[in-house]
Amino acid sequence: MDQDQITRFRNFSRAVAIEIGALEDSFLNRGRSLGSARVLNAIGLGYEDVSDLRAFLDLDTGLLSRLLRGLEAEGLIETNPKPDDRRSRVTTLTPMGVREFEIYEALSDQRAERVLARHADVRHLLDAMDVVTVALSREDIVFEEVDYSSELATKCLNAFAAELSRRLNLIFDLKKSGDPELSQMQHPHGTFVVASLGAMPLGCVGVKGNGGPLAEVKRMWIAPAARRLGLGRRLMTKAEDAARALSITTLRLDTNSTLFEAVSLYKRMGWTEIERFNDDPYPDIFMEKHL
Amino acid sequence: MDQDQITRFRNFSRAVAIEIGALEDSFLNRGRSLGSARVLNAIGLGYEDVSDLRAFLDLDTGLLSRLLRGLEAEGLIETNPKPDDRRSRVTTLTPMGVREFEIYEALSDQRAERVLARHADVRHLLDAMDVVTVALSREDIVFEEVDYSSELATKCLNAFAAELSRRLNLIFDLKKSGDPELSQMQHPHGTFVVASLGAMPLGCVGVKGNGGPLAEVKRMWIAPAARRLGLGRRLMTKAEDAARALSITTLRLDTNSTLFEAVSLYKRMGWTEIERFNDDPYPDIFMEKHL
DNA sequence: CCATTTACCTGACCTTAGTCAGGTAAATGG
DNA sequence: CCATTTACCTGACTAAGGTCAGGTAAATGG
Structure with missing residues (x-):
């Protein structure tokens, strides 16, 4: 060292x-x-x-x-x-x-x-403090399935929407895109997994199912302060395990090449690129994984 | 709050x-x-x-x-x-x-x-820690004129060169561009000002003179961890004061538009854009300030 | 030169933190 | 049912941290 x-x-x-x-x-x-x-x-x-x-x-x-x-x-x-x-x-x-x-x-x-x-730039300082907090408290990070409408899930989803809006330079509206799917991301159809440190949301991912063997992974997000710690892999693993428990055999997802960290994670975790399976305007990459 | x-x-x-x-x-x-x-x-x-x-x-x-x-x-x-x-x-x-x-x-x-x-990504964690350290110890930051060949100056210059290389996507070689100027950045011709926290270099700026009333500002750099704290302005003020004490009446500099934080600082501090005054390949902005 | 101040030391004393050896009452496990 | 374990309490003790009232020697400032 x-x-x-x-x-x-x-x-x-x-x-x-x-x-x-x-x-x-x-x-x-x-x-x-x-x-x-x-x-x-x-x-x-x-x-x-x-x-x-x-x-x-x-x-x-x-x-x-x-x-x-x-x-x-x-x-x-x-x-x-x-x-x-x-x-x-x-x-x-x-x-x-x-x-x-x-x-x-x-x-x-x-x-x-x-x-x-x-401090004039409090956000900048707090962002740095968050990185330190999460790194030092890594052992206390908890992964759990929560209700899609719980407070923790809502915090994650809002942060996810804000980041998506910023990075894809669009206005991502959860209300329009999220609420109709509510029951599909709850047991027994699907699930919603959150990583958190106390009340601090660190990441989330949803599995949106309909009772059949095919389900979709959505809302995958890792808080900026929690990146580079391998949480994405752990979160996805947890989601895949939960999907298996719900008798889901195939997962697919759509994403955007701008979200390069996520795309590279999916590839490393054995997801393969497939043909476009919807006509949403924002995604340009479509992937699949057999469980 | x-x-x-x-x-x-x-x-x-x-x-x-x-x-x-x-x-x-x-x-x-x-x-x-x-x-x-x-x-x-x-x-x-x-x-x-x-x-x-x-x-x-x-x-x-x-x-x-x-x-x-x-x-x-x-x-x-x-x-x-x-x-x-x-x-x-x-x-x-x-x-x-x-x-x-x-x-x-x-x-x-x-x-x-x-x-x-x-921690797998120690650099990332230490960068965040540096931001916190500098912010919390702001009162202990020292601005001083040092010899261009001192250890502290060398640390700053190496960091400056590394950042310039990265941001302008070139290989900036201090040896070629710096050493010939050595005596010009020392009293009585010029000076070199460093901001530091203990042994930690936070920023620098050089005034390169030749004994006449016109001198050039070079090597202006603020450590990433020390940004957004207003150190750039304090450093430049210190350099301008030192230039005045050396009977310099006009300062000029060249820079690159990629270094947008610096350019915006110069403008806020009363520098005005002037015509190109050298044929170096990398700068695309030339500025001047009368003291 | 001498009263005053300064820099440090000493001894007396107190609170807090921490350890340890019992002791009591409730639960546990054949 | 009874020996054992568990959870907590009590009292005795020690070390460390901290305060305060003097005390000494050196410096200071009219």
């Missing part, structure tokens, strides 16, 4: 560590230790079981226990035995705890806002 | 905080507290005066003093009164201290290497 690359990484770490230190300092101004604040935050994020908290925060049983007692004494949380296993305990924020949690959230938001406000 | 942007920033912070925490943990394996390790590191980086250390690490006098005594007791540093002000004290690493410092450096390097090794 190049020493110059290592230096660049270390410069990055140093620059960001300063920002992170500043955020943690701002947390201390609420008269509570960083440990307590972190536990409160984790509970607010939904880690309510004591065992989940322990795993998430990587804390010793004794230490966590004492931090919980402290928050309890402050009236911020309540802990009760879990109904189905009374050895385990579940914590819940009291109304006061919720307020306090929200204050910390607001502090984090303000901090983020202040840093971003210093 | 958009809530979505804030969320993206916060996701970024979280992802990176985990990496940074892991690095600090690896420091603890050497049987020394993080505080001591940080002080040793700072001394190794060149913060030798006790007051500099205090400012850099933001430590209380008492705490720093005790950490220094600890390192002294380990035989890693020596502290002596400063000759010109015997109240102040200067620390120096002993040979053993140097070795220990280098071990920490190696740990950081290994950590960086391990993280980067997990």
Whole structure:
């Protein structure tokens, strides 16, 4: 590995560590230790079981226990035995705890806002940050079949439409092109697969079927920040597996040569070019794969 | 400010905080507290005066003093009164201290290497990290006149040549085009201005003069990671100021329309287009500015 | 020259973080 | 049913981080 690359990484770490230190300092101004604040935050994020908290925060049983007692004494949380296993305990924020949690959230938001406000071209900076976020959190990326009308799917589809419009220099309207297909991209006819990192949509692909052995792959998209990580292949694999499970034996798709990354992926994954099978104006490449 | 942007920033912070925490943990394996390790590191980086250390690490006098005594007791540093002000004290690493410092450096390097090794497309990730580093450390960017043959200048020039070759689709050879001009880009004829962040070159521009009132601006370059921050304008302003100080009254330059960001900057800064004044093959735009 | 300031040190003290050895109550598994 | 395991708690302890009130020696500024 190049020493110059290592230096660049270390410069990055140093620059960001300063920002992170500043955020943690701002947390201390609420008269509570960083440990307590972190536990409160984790509970607010939904880690309510004591065992989940322990795993998430990587804390010793004794230490966590004492931090919980402290928050309890402050009236911020309540802990009760879990109904189905009374050895385990579940914590819940009291109304006061919720307020306090929200204050910390607001502090984090303000901090983020202040840093971003210093920059004229926020989009450019955030695009770079997204690339780093996705790369560093690669292990947490989740691939799942979701409903075509779910919020995550909608986010993906809107981003897909925006990118298609930009790259093909046209106005791609999901309403016109998408809604009629809704039931065909849902079980049992078809499916819709999404890759995401938390609430952040990273990619999608739909399988549009009609109950027969032939189905169509549509809406294949990878977020710019998530490219070059091999997600496209994983997403397509997941879609092909889902199609097989729906007794589909042949998949086909149409695309445009402008979307060269996608076309090259399809080729690498064993798709072959076939004759035009529709008269849509925008696609100029048609492909097929037998499962 | 958009809530979505804030969320993206916060996701970024979280992802990176985990990496940074892991690095600090690896420091603890050497049987020394993080505080001591940080002080040793700072001394190794060149913060030798006790007051500099205090400012850099933001430590209380008492705490720093005790950490220094600890390192002294380990035989890693020596502290002596400063000759010109015997109240102040200067620390120096002993040979053993140097070795220990280098071990920490190696740990950081290994950590960086391990993280980067997990990524197929390291260049892409590092480019994004550079954008973040530069944006977050904007206040530390330094503009200075340097010798045209200095290391920093050479780094800039090589990057400049590489980018020119790429964007104009030719092989731009500094050796042929640069070396004959060396003395003309040095005082008293001309100058060479560099923008940098530590050892990281962010941009450059040369003023090539011959002692007369007319000089030429050449080698204007801004690192990709440093774009959209307004550095080009600051760099050009610095170059124009330096030219004035050298009694230059008119600057001119040639460039290529492919380098549209530069051309638009020159126009915004009051440069006007003039007739071709040389017969070089690559430039197609010629400009002038009276100081 | 001497009061004041500056730079650093020392000792006393406190909080936080973290570890570990028990202990209790509930669940589990023959 | 009972030994064992699991989930959590408590108390004792240590190390590290951090604050503060003096104290000393050197420099400074009328």
